[in-house]
Amino acid sequence: NAGVTQTPKFRVLKTGQSMTLLCAQDMNHEYMYWYRQDPGMGLRLIHYSVGEGTTAKGEVPDGYNVSRLKKQNFLLGLESAAPSQTSVYFCASSRQGADSPLHFGNGTRLTVT
Amino acid sequence: GESVGLHLPTLSVQEGDNSIINCAYSNSASDYFIWYKQESGKGPQFIIDIRSNMDKRQGQRVTVLLNKTVKHLSLQIAATQPGDSAVYFCAETVDSGGGADGLTFGKGTHLIIQP
Numbered sequence: 001n002a003g004v005t006q007t008p009k010f011r012v013l014k015t016g017q018s019m020t021l022l023c024a025q026d027m028n029h030e031y032m033y034w035y036r037q038d039p040g041m042g043l044r045l046i047h048y049s050v051g052e053g054t055t056a057k058g059e060v061p062d063g064y065n066v067s068r069l070k071k072q073n074f075l076l077g078l079e080s081a082a083p084s085q086t087s088v089y090f091c092a093s094s095r096q097g098a099d100s101p102l103h104f105g106n107g108t109r110l111t112v113t
Numbered sequence: 114g115e116s117v118g119l120h121l122p123t124l125s126v127q128e129g130d131n132s133i134i135n136c137a138y139s140n141s142a143s144d145y146f147i148w149y150k151q152e153s154g155k156g157p158q159f160i161i162d163i164r165s166n167m168d169k170r171q172g173q174r175v176t177v178l179l180n181k182t183v184k185h186l187s188l189q190i191a192a193t194q195p196g197d198s199a200v201y202f203c204a205e206t207v208d209s210g211g212g213a214d215g216l217t218f219g220k221g222t223h224l225i226i227q228p
Contacts, residue, residue, distance in 0.1 A: 004156070042202065043157070043218040090156050098206045098216035099145040104156030 002026055006091050006105035013081040013112045021076040021108050023091030031094045032074040033058070033102065034066060036087040043090065049074055050097070081112045125225040132193045134222045136186040136203035143205040148177060148188045151221070152199045160188070160201075190224075198226045
């Protein structure tokens with residue numbers, strides 16, 4: 001049981017480039033989330049999904065898009081990266097909503113120059 | 114604004130002592146609270162949770178206390194070990210029928226273990 005797996009672990013982008021972060025979970029969880037973590041800011045929710053084929057905006061969705069084509073995968077896309085998107089990105093999943101424990105991946109450290 | 118916060122950004126304790134990490138929340142409607150532990154280079158890891166119909170819940174070496182009157186949450190770690198060194202986050206949410214976007218995280222307390 002791998003839990004939540006994120007790829008890649010590190011990435012450096014130039015301003016304007018695009019990329020996709022992949023999250024996979026093998027726990028058959030319905031809910032999946034993307035957070036970003038910045039120093040002194042804690043974890044902030046970008047987008048989330050309550051099931052296959054659904055997505056919704058979180059607290060800081062601008063500049064990001066997501067897709068949940070398969071229940072086990074949740075993709076986070078940056079169409080035109082900006083330095084303000086330099087952060088550590090965490091994917092999480094849960095059996096039910098936010099009132100059940102989240103299981104996190106180990107993060108993707110993204111630097112935009 | 115931030116509805117969940119922590120009293121201290123850094124807490125230093127001696128190995129073997131008990132640690133107490135505090136958290137204040139402002140939303141009186143919050144009814145589910147969680148503590149997470151985040152080690153360097155890793156994602157947050159669930160430690161323990163508590164619902165608002167309880168005042169105290171115990172796990173292995175950890176206890177969470179909830180004081181709804183003053184909207185205060187604490188995590189107690191017994192006999193602190195070097196492996197407990199990490200950043201600890203509290204989080205809260207309102208059980209709105211499975212609302213997935215309702216979880217609010219505090220900024221975290223860095224627990225440092227002195228040998």
